[in-house]
Amino acid sequence: MEKPLTILRVSLYHPTLGPSAFASVPPRLQHDTSPLLLGRGPDAHLQLQLPHLSRRHLSLEPYLEKGSAMLAFCLKALSRKGCVWVNGLTLRYLEQITLSTINRLSFSGIQMLVRVEEGTSLEAFVCYFHVSPSPLIYRPEAEETDEWEGISQEQPPLGSGQQTSGCLGFLHSPSQTWDSPPQPRPGGGTEIQLQREPPDSTLC
């Protein structure tokens, strides 16, 4: 019996180009255990025709952690000019990070949400793509405060709907819940962790 494949559920959003930015993205993409290349170029496994995207922008490399039987994924930035924002961290050329179970990515105007569902097959993994009609990473409007009031540095309680300016919240995809447990991987995004939107000066 074939072993179940590891699944990457990928949601995509582009703020200005909309769904047409992802017209060439297939709904399903199965790939072997070599690195999956994303970029504008012809050798990219996931090719996106976006002008600010590098020909080879990033790769997703499956590997096995010592002692683990499930595939892990290492995301590496391959763009010399651009960068990749991942779970609050900005990756520049050849920098890399291991993906968590849920990951927020931003690069070249693209917003991407990647959820990893573990499988036991070591032969291949599969990506399911979904184009989101709404932002996946957002920055709420700055709240006006009286000049006497300090800007709160505390994270708002979950579900309060209130955010301090400069902090990010995450819009939920239909499959997301607030009940997902925090992810143990370093640098990984958790359901309850608010992360900063990349500042304009370091837009990837």
Place this chain on the structure above:
Amino acid sequence: MTSFEDADTEETITCLQMTVYHPGQLQCGIFQSIRFFNREKLPSSEVVKFGRNSNICHYTFQDKQVSRVQFSLQLFKKFNSSVLSFEIKNMSKKTNLIVDSRELGYLNKMDLPYRCMVRFGEYQFLMEKEDGESLEFFETQFILSPRSLLQENNWPPHRPIPEYGTYSLCSSQSSSPAEMDENES
């Protein structure tokens, strides 16, 4: 001004020197595809594969006991580092890759130490990395060792070797206890 004076400053390049040995290297032609002593310049984003399949691998070994893709090396940049680091990954389902004393199974990977011994089967690779400034390219160089690297580099580390002569019998490699007559002191 001459073009030399006007030219952009050259950056030094990360170099990986690989000294290889296999006991059958002279008889079997396993290294016939390798250009020894040649410095090859490669883009830093390249994933360099080693194995038997010349369509996939950058460096191939003429040996049916080598996996089609045995292992791979790739560069990455650690956060807050100005130099590039190597990562080695075992691509063989059949053979574990030994890096110094660490054993890597299929798809396991690890940072490659500056100087280390990589082994699989009877193959020995002494890997030595020299840092460079360039983030764009790196170089590789193969060297063929005429003798086993395990002895050449005292690898793994042995007991101290006496200055004169050989080990004494008392410190021999014998693993069985020496029998003594009960009357002997």
